[in-house]
Amino acid sequence: MPAMVSRxxxxxxLTTAAGAVALRxxxxxxxxxxxxxxxxxxxxxxxxxxLRPTLLGIGTGTRSGSLQRGLGQEGFTRLVxxxxxxxxxxxxxxxxxxxxxxxxxxxxxxxxDRYFIQSKSFSREPAKxxxxxxxxxxxxxxxxxxSLLMHCMTKGTWPAEMRPVIDVLRDxxxxxxxxxxxxxxxxxxPLAASPQAEGVDVQLARINxxxxxxxxxxxxxxxxxxxxxxxxxxxxxxxxFGESGLANRQERLASLKYVLGLGCVDCFTIxxxxxxxxxxTIDLVAEAGTLRAAAA
Numbered sequence: 001m002p003a004m005v006s007r008x009x010x011x012x013x014l015t016t017a018a019g020a021v022a023l024r025x026x027x028x029x030x031x032x033x034x035x036x037x038x039x040x041x042x043x044x045x046x047x048x049x050x051l052r053p054t055l056l057g058i059g060t061g062t063r064s065g066s067l068q069r070g071l072g073q074e075g076f077t078r079l080v081x082x083x084x085x086x087x088x089x090x091x092x093x094x095x096x097x098x099x100x101x102x103x104x105x106x107x108x109x110x111x112x113d114r115y116f117i118q119s120k121s122f123s124r125e126p127a128k129x130x131x132x133x134x135x136x137x138x139x140x141x142x143x144x145x146x147s148l149l150m151h152c153m154t155k156g157t158w159p160a161e162m163r164p165v166i167d168v169l170r171d172x173x174x175x176x177x178x179x180x181x182x183x184x185x186x187x188x189x190p191l192a193a194s195p196q197a198e199g200v201d202v203q204l205a206r207i208n209x210x211x212x213x214x215x216x217x218x219x220x221x222x223x224x225x226x227x228x229x230x231x232x233x234x235x236x237x238x239x240x241f242g243e244s245g246l247a248n249r250q251e252r253l254a255s256l257k258y259v260l261g262l263g264c265v266d267c268f269t270i271x272x273x274x275x276x277x278x279x280x281t282i283d284l285v286a287e288a289g290t291l292r293a294a295a296a
Contacts (some may be wrong), residue, residue: 038289040282041087046266047234048199049180053116057090059271060099081104082275092269094120100139120151126168148203149182156189158220159197166199188216194226202234211257212242229264237268256288
């Protein structure tokens, strides 16, 4: 089992200012991680948030959570605990996935500073998203959520329209209920408008070299992601395997190598329906990272 970081090291990481030198060993910034061999359990800095999820996260949105629910609570808990044993401490969920209760149960008894949780709300009104947040905290059995996303923006006007929601989330952030405010977009126009949004800490974006289930061609998406990343927004990738899992191991390896080489994706989530899938991806991340380092 990979060595666990101490509470002192973890909390120190949370308060490290953007641009500070990595603490030690496996604490790395996105650019530094991509410049050398990396591993799925590396702790990386998420933009300027000071938060440090692992490079790889467990996505629970695979077919809207159906695969996870198909595992049942016992099987899902085994998957999550196996991930923790392998050093993966990032779990991505959402209200629409209907997996909050499963995640909360799977993490029961695990010290809160040992994992990073991201969730998402479809609510478009301030009062409703605050109500969602209070419910999420109960369902997940936590006192705070690391990253809460405004889920599935579909219009290029969203930065202005969601301003009231961002404002109440800022208040929730000050109260310690969330650590970062994020957004996910479905469509090119909302993604292209994302750099204009003030007060947003995290961007969840679909990215892979083939343009599968993406908002636009990879080169156009990457241009926007780099702009936001340079401005300090944390960038989290999803759909790395194009939702299909791709045809074979070599294609999955190529996709990971591509994403790791971009330099603007801090970390990424992939949904798993089995421990074998998770283990293969952990191995592939290490292999892709080694290949990138050798080519640098």
